[in-house]
Amino acid sequence: MSFESALATLIVHSDGETQHLQVDVGTCVRDALDTTAIRVRAACGGTGSCGACVIKYLSGAVNPATLAEYQKLSASERQEGLRLACQIRVVGDTEWLLEHPAHVSSWKSIAPEDLIPVEGQLPELQHFIYGLAVDLGTTHIRISLWNRKTGQRIANRSGFNPQSVFGADVLNRLNAALLTDNRSLEMAQLARQAVLEALRDILARDIGEVSPMLKEIGSVIIAGNTAMLALLSLNGANQLLNPDNWQQPIDCLPLGHDTWQSEWNLPNAKIKLEPALAGFVGSDLTADIIGTRLTEAAGASLLVDIGTNTELALWDGHRLLVTSVPGGPAFEGVGIRNGMSAEPGAIYRVERLDDGHSLKLSTLGAATARGFCGSGLIDMIAILLESGTLKPSGRFSQNPGPDGFLAEAENPKTAVTPGDVDALQRAKAAIATAMETLLTNSGLTWESIERLCVCGTFGRHLNIRHAQAIGLLPSLNNDKIELYANATLAGCEKALLSDGISLFDHYAALTQVINLSYVPGYDDLYINNLRLRPIEMHSVINT
């Protein structure tokens, strides 16, 4: 059922730490490490020209030294087992020692299989041919640098939004920013600095020059949810707390553009903050629509971007109905006793073994389990439901007591409590009800949906069958459900490659915003959807 690609284990020791990575045979060692916290030093894009990515062979099967390595490493160095990480391809299980790692950075590369290939109508360019795409998320910031002339993605980075210290959800963030002008400036600068830092990391490691390259960047496209845009630009945050403003676009474009340009040291770049669609419907949703090509299918298509603030778009063939719903934080671990984001040690998958009751937990980085990220929690609850340990009402058939239900004996970090189940029920009900409301509003039923694009938090780890069993996703045929890890970034990238026409404005003009707070009956449906059971697929549409 799964594709049989040969896997090998790559083990790397550095500074007393060890990374165990499961990689496809043929994977480049530098690329594999770039997705982790232990990175090799680098100053070229892995072309073998800088010689910085030195790493020491311990054992295992890899390709022989390349020409570049003969040029950059002396015979005695090669004798010692030194190699250039960017030149090594994994052939079988192999083990390495990285004596001089790059300084620790919070910026990591996104795994290539998590990226959406992007093509565009390449702009005619003579100067400033580089472009930067920025997905400014509440939890993560993701950027990628492009050569707009050749349509080539040079590199990308993903890291945490440093504003998180001021609150996990958008409202806490807005409240913090509105406290004082200084605080909002501080928060704006945190995000701006983070983007710059990620960009410098790319330039230093993947091109080898920083300052001269900054001048060559001609375009920056930034998308994000409304609150993130407002916090970045220092404009619009106060309007966001007033419900009267939620139905229409909120002006959160930067007031002083030039100051920003000099802050980022990008003298030649056109910086574009893509405008939000409404109060809590940001341009990240527009980017998702572009990135997933939502409007290109013949039939109706539904997109849901599950995050701290979940956003939805329904394409009915003519227009895009969009809305937002606050169902996300639970899936990012907020309010869950052992909840955590997708970091090393997070249980991202739970399976029931053939014996019918023992559980197999998979953690990120194959580390000791430290808690559940969203996809792991959904697996866990679906399995408990399947085995009858949980009732559809969300109650445990036998009270697990104050320690909760342990997925792994003697590891309290694998406990699930009744309170966690309640939090998950509330979150999934809010999202399911939002989907149903969009369908009802356009007179559609689930049967007419050709594509369901699921973006955001879960990436590609989500077990669709489990998400269906608890009623988070509808029971559509599997071939209609598409999981995307980086749709927002892809949307920005596509816009970067289509100079001239603004893709964002084009799609914004097709949207119609629905505010769920004003939808009569939302709350009744919501209560109905709290039950852990598949979404009702044949619901009658009342007109």
Next chain:
Amino acid sequence: MLDDIINHYNEAVFDTDKEAAFEVIDNALAEGYTPEDIIFKVVIPAINEMMAIITKDPDANLAQHFMTAQIASEVTEKMLLQFKSPPEIVGRVVIGTAVGDLHSLGKRIVSGCLKAMMVEIIDLGVNVAAERFVDEAIAHDAQVIAISAMMVHSATGENGCRKVRKLLNEQGLESRIKIAVGGAPFRFDPELYKTVGADAWAADGISAAKTIVDLIHEVNAK
């Protein structure tokens, strides 16, 4: 006998099974209990019982709270129609969500439980201005203003509960009208109700009903 009815009714409610709950009530009526008995000897004691259960098992989930309230208020409404003489009202409460807040569920649950406890509810809806809370409380001679707020800024903002307190104070109404608050932010910080100037708060709809009835008695005792 009555204990059995209460137990069965509570079991059904706890399992969020509305049909089963109504079946218990119908059977009780068939056995000769009057609508008055149902309210005063089953529904109200059942809510009290439920409160005890929830104190012991704080993990009762949202669906259960909602169903408790929904079933109790539906049963009450049905029974009230059959009362021989109009029931005696414990008191009056104006309820609504704080200004800027459109989350209506907390208010619905609290109202449902209060109705079942024979409290008259004046529902002001969502996004209610402080002035309106006070004006309506005066107009209806209510003993309590109940404010539900699900978001931090609507719970703590200058125009929410704080302003209601200020208005009551300016108009010398503080001994006649009490303020109860509730909603997610108050559950995270049990001292928050004091900071925003409320007289009481409750963590769930069922205890809210008791807290509010206590406030009514406090005002009426004066």
